[in-house]
Amino acid sequence: MIFDCFYYPKLDNALITKSNKNLKEFNFGDEVPTKTLYYNYGKSFAIYQGGEFYVVEDSILKKIINSDELMYPLKLVFNGGTQLTVFTPNDLPSVRLTLKGEFEAEKELGNLFFLSMMLNRKIKNIQYKVMSDLTNSARDCNFINQEIDTQTKDLFEDLKIVEGRFYSLTLQNPNIKDAYLDYMNFGAKEDILELGINKYFEEGTQEHSEHMLKSLVWKSKPIYPKFKLDHFINSCNYRI
Known part of the structure; x- marks a missing residue:
């Protein structure tokens, strides 16, 4: 599965856009990039995409659940990375009308x-x-x-x-x-390499190769x- 909320910024004709091109697909049980240099969803939240709610717990993609199974207050990510805290089930229907999220x-x-x-x-x-x-x-x-x-x-x-x-x-x-x-x-020991999106690129891509190389070079001197x-x-x- 490919999720719009896991992305990297690009500069296209002076416009900053979001792309997930060449990012690998995620399956249930996979670790997902919950935190990069440009977003922090937290380790546990729900993704709303394609009419479904996907649960992420401790940075692991767990399962699809029905809307009546959601727990509140709910950390919700949708529309390619928009973040909202939803406090009650009654607030959920209006989320689709939201143009700007938090942060x-x-x-x-x-x-x-x-x-x-x-x-x-x-x-x-x-x-x-x-x-x-x-x-x-x-x-x-x-x-x-x-x-x-x-x-x-x-x-x-x-x-x-x-x-x-x-x-x-x-x-x-x-x-x-x-x-x-x-x-x-x-975190005090959180380094840029671990926050990088490159490790989630498909194997064989330039980005994934760069991550593997930097893993060897930066291991002894985190940035x-x-x-x-x-x-x-x-x-x-x-x-x-």
């Missing part, structure tokens, strides 16, 4: 945080690759720099869009960093989200 601004910051890390990683990978490929065959530093600029131009343009969105978000929500950290509730978040915020404030 929307916090999740927007998470999207931007994730995209910034992804874009910076791609830029660095290109820089390393060009340097590796060309330094042995070309001694002209200007040529090497020009090649790097050519291959990273679009990525830097996307990065400017992300940083501009962050600037707008902070104007509308001056305390967004603290609100995001409260929402995400990162904590709060540190990377401060780096992201500082870089945005510097460049804008």
Whole structure:
């Protein structure tokens, strides 16, 4: 089964969208990505999709249940990641009319945080690759720099869009960093690798391969989200 609420952000023509392309299908009994850098559903909640209620307990997809079996207050996730707390059965029918859920601004910051890390990683990978490929065959530093600029131009343009969105978000929500950290509730030993969506990609994809490689490299030196978040915020404030 593929669920719209398990996704990763993408930047398409200056618009941030959600995608679950190449994410693996989940079966009952599987662990599901209940927490990433851009959403935190908690370990136990219900998913409403396709007219059915799916139960997640302790991050495990358990079963389908009828609406009269739901327990309240209910943590509900629907419409590709919208979160709501439903307090009584009488409130349930109106959920379908809800356009905005809880923690929307916090999740927007998470999207931007994730995209910034992804874009910076791609830029660095290109820089390393060009340097590796060309330094042995070309001694002209200007040529090497020009090649790097050519291959990273679009990525830097996307990065400017992300940083501009962050600037707008902070104007509308001056305390967004603290609100995001409260929402995400990162543990003291929770590292970015474990929060990554890449481990839930299908085997053989580039994302899954990257996760396997980083599992070996980062195992002895975890990277904590709060540190990377401060780096992201500082870089945005510097460049804008």
